[in-house]
Amino acid sequence: MLPSDLKSDDFRAYPPEARKLAVDSLSALRRLPLSFLPNLLRELIEYHDKFPAERAALEKELANLASLSDSQVSDLFGDFSRITLSPKLERTDWVNSPAQFVEQLSAALWTTHQLDAFRAAATKYADHLSSAITAEMPPIPRLGITVIGQGVTSSDVPLFRKLRPYGTYFSHVKPENGLRLLLDAVATRAKAHPVPYGHWYVDGGELADHDSAVTTISYNALTPIREALLNRMHSETERPGMGPEALRSIMAQLQPADLGMSRGDDRILQRFQVKLLTEGSGTQVFSTSFAQWTAREALRRAQPLTLLVRFAPRQRQKPMNELLSANPNQPELDVAGSLMDADMGAYYNWLNQQRLSGAENSRFLVWFEGHNSALAIGPSIPRRTESDSEADLAKLLSWLL
Amino acid sequence: MTQPRLNPNQIGFRPSSNRREFLRNAGLTLGSTLLCTPVARAANIPPKKKLVVVTFGGGARDQETFAPEGQENIPNMMRDLLPRATFFTQVVNRGILGHYVATASLATGVYETINNFAALPPENPTVFEYYRKDLKRPSSDAWVVAPSNGFNRIGESNHRSYGPGFGARVVLPKYLLKAAMSEGGADYQHLLRDNYENPYYTPELGNKEFELQQLEMVLKLSATDFRTHAKTLSSPDELSLYIVRQLIRQVAPSFLWITMHDIDVAHAGAYSLYIDGIRRTDRLCGELWKLLESEPEYSGKTTLVILPDFGRDADEDAGGNGFQHHRTGDAAARTTWLMAMGPGIREGVVYDRAVESLDLVPTLGAMLGFSPSLAHGKPISELV
Numbered sequence: 001m002l003p004s005d006l007k008s009d010d011f012r013a014y015p016p017e018a019r020k021l022a023v024d025s026l027s028a029l030r031r032l033p034l035s036f037l038p039n040l041l042r043e044l045i046e047y048h049d050k051f052p053a054e055r056a057a058l059e060k061e062l063a064n065l066a067s068l069s070d071s072q073v074s075d076l077f078g079d080f081s082r083i084t085l086s087p088k089l090e091r092t093d094w095v096n097s098p099a100q101f102v103e104q105l106s107a108a109l110w111t112t113h114q115l116d117a118f119r120a121a122a123t124k125y126a127d128h129l130s131s132a133i134t135a136e137m138p139p140i141p142r143l144g145i146t147v148i149g150q151g152v153t154s155s156d157v158p159l160f161r162k163l164r165p166y167g168t169y170f171s172h173v174k175p176e177n178g179l180r181l182l183l184d185a186v187a188t189r190a191k192a193h194p195v196p197y198g199h200w201y202v203d204g205g206e207l208a209d210h211d212s213a214v215t216t217i218s219y220n221a222l223t224p225i226r227e228a229l230l231n232r233m234h235s236e237t238e239r240p241g242m243g244p245e246a247l248r249s250i251m252a253q254l255q256p257a258d259l260g261m262s263r264g265d266d267r268i269l270q271r272f273q274v275k276l277l278t279e280g281s282g283t284q285v286f287s288t289s290f291a292q293w294t295a296r297e298a299l300r301r302a303q304p305l306t307l308l309v310r311f312a313p314r315q316r317q318k319p320m321n322e323l324l325s326a327n328p329n330q331p332e333l334d335v336a337g338s339l340m341d342a343d344m345g346a347y348y349n350w351l352n353q354q355r356l357s358g359a360e361n362s363r364f365l366v367w368f369e370g371h372n373s374a375l376a377i378g379p380s381i382p383r384r385t386e387s388d389s390e391a392d393l394a395k396l397l398s399w400l401l
Numbered sequence: 402m403t404q405p406r407l408n409p410n411q412i413g414f415r416p417s418s419n420r421r422e423f424l425r426n427a428g429l430t431l432g433s434t435l436l437c438t439p440v441a442r443a444a445n446i447p448p449k450k451k452l453v454v455v456t457f458g459g460g461a462r463d464q465e466t467f468a469p470e471g472q473e474n475i476p477n478m479m480r481d482l483l484p485r486a487t488f489f490t491q492v493v494n495r496g497i498l499g500h501y502v503a504t505a506s507l508a509t510g511v512y513e514t515i516n517n518f519a520a521l522p523p524e525n526p527t528v529f530e531y532y533r534k535d536l537k538r539p540s541s542d543a544w545v546v547a548p549s550n551g552f553n554r555i556g557e558s559n560h561r562s563y564g565p566g567f568g569a570r571v572v573l574p575k576y577l578l579k580a581a582m583s584e585g586g587a588d589y590q591h592l593l594r595d596n597y598e599n600p601y602y603t604p605e606l607g608n609k610e611f612e613l614q615q616l617e618m619v620l621k622l623s624a625t626d627f628r629t630h631a632k633t634l635s636s637p638d639e640l641s642l643y644i645v646r647q648l649i650r651q652v653a654p655s656f657l658w659i660t661m662h663d664i665d666v667a668h669a670g671a672y673s674l675y676i677d678g679i680r681r682t683d684r685l686c687g688e689l690w691k692l693l694e695s696e697p698e699y700s701g702k703t704t705l706v707i708l709p710d711f712g713r714d715a716d717e718d719a720g721g722n723g724f725q726h727h728r729t730g731d732a733a734a735r736t737t738w739l740m741a742m743g744p745g746i747r748e749g750v751v752y753d754r755a756v757e758s759l760d761l762v763p764t765l766g767a768m769l770g771f772s773p774s775l776a777h778g779k780p781i782s783e784l785v
Contacts, residue, residue: 243518289670320635321633
């Protein structure tokens, strides 16, 4: 089936909200090429599990598609239309299984050397969207805070090297009560601007005390879910004929209840957590990977006004000689390696924040937990600068905000 | 096959492809094609050549290797190899960015499209087949040492004009280890993993008797000695170098292809482990060169070529997650470097012009005197 053949009834298996949105947009969807449409349907079919910011973006995108003239559609999607798909791919049930279609499409694009053409077409479309749809500006400047180096007593590794060109490095930060001050600042913003999923605290270890107005996720709190997932992966891989692509498809279909999450809790957040573990690589075993990926996905999807990410030490990767020993030691922590992971993670957190609306006015702070080093980025903060001013983290935030 | 995430809405700005900053302050000469003529090289070609190709494996970006900010991670190559090498700053891989299929493409000179995760032979003749058939070399003269997943078929294509009987012999060190470890614990199974994109997938290959025979008959190693030594090594790539050392001393093949893979641990998302992998691979490349220089069969007559199979996604590409994967197909993932050193190759010269990863096989053919007639690409004139 091709998009031009779509009928309202084809969406009967969609959840109600997604079905209504699809049916309301049917005439727009019919005009889109098959190499593009399932990417959109993959988002649409999960409408009920999406954060408010994602829903709003999807609705605007569909409205924009409906507003285009036929010639505009031809111009905008011409490159997508020229991508050749196999008859086998065209015959797949891309309406009801768009994610699986996209997986197969990706493989086909690589195999047929059409990936670069697809990238070019996608970039053109993304450019169009960003110019056609006015991004909603945040009611207050976004604030990203990243706390790295938990458990590190001393380190001579130069930190924040990738971020220094964009802000001021503070070398005489008073570390006392630092995390508390930061969490209080997050809570203050959450209470003053109570936006659903607007203020987040992600911890790579154990959550510290926090205000209930803040959306939280922690590596430690998800331990039972991670273990359930790892057990599931182990059992699946033991089945005959199981390969990585089949395993990926199985993981993508897991629901919160499949991993022991209780019904009745925040379904959107639960679904988000499951995706962190089933789509993220390394998030099941390394807390630093978990914290970075969670921050990336929270920024991309929920577009929070405030995001505090605290990295914690991850387990040490065992070298081969230890794996070969008959009695391997219990997992140890790699504190130094985790600091390096988190330092890069802080850079990625800032990059991902800068992809959101209001980037030119956003603020970012990274602090080496328990130590005197921090770096701040914001409109009023000089770039490529070092400061030896003594200040606690509340004072730093006041300068930044 | 590597599954890229291709949400059009996520594709953002692209990385700069400006490579003028490459190897800044390295004290090298900027080369040009005109400076390197065939006449200048001819007098230096030794009578008995050896060739060693190393894929600086598992996907490594410029910014963590030869770009100025990455050079701290590769002190051995910067200090010991680069001054002896001709270096290309732009090697473009336009094929599928999965490790097995990309390595197979490097070995055939054609962008292969085989399933990255299946143990399938390349569809086009490999460089080993051209080498052995054209030069009438015995099977003992071309060897591949590679990580386990799928690479067991990389030595020989299923092409009807070449294929069975003309390929390289393949050693899979981790499978040797599996055979030698009669009492493995649960954790030991992790050693067989080399597809870091999926931590639990390991195809079952070969049989224990064959692996043990390889150990004892070819490498002159008892299972006990091998097992004992393996317990002193920290990674699969270290194990590979150990096997290479045995191969060089016991078999002395003229053509040796080594695929490193530790770096691909980057898929786990821990930047420090990725950097550890690069530093280890750099150290192993340094050790390999010293080994080649110290062995009479190889010293002074070996050409060493080192190149990554491909890069990894750029930090700035919103469609990826930086160093973690190689899914976007962006410039950072497709563009890497190549260094070549040995008799007749100019030392300390850098070329900034783009070459393609498919050019490797025709270049090796021109170096050794065989004709890779079905390979795409063309010989790199500065090396032949």
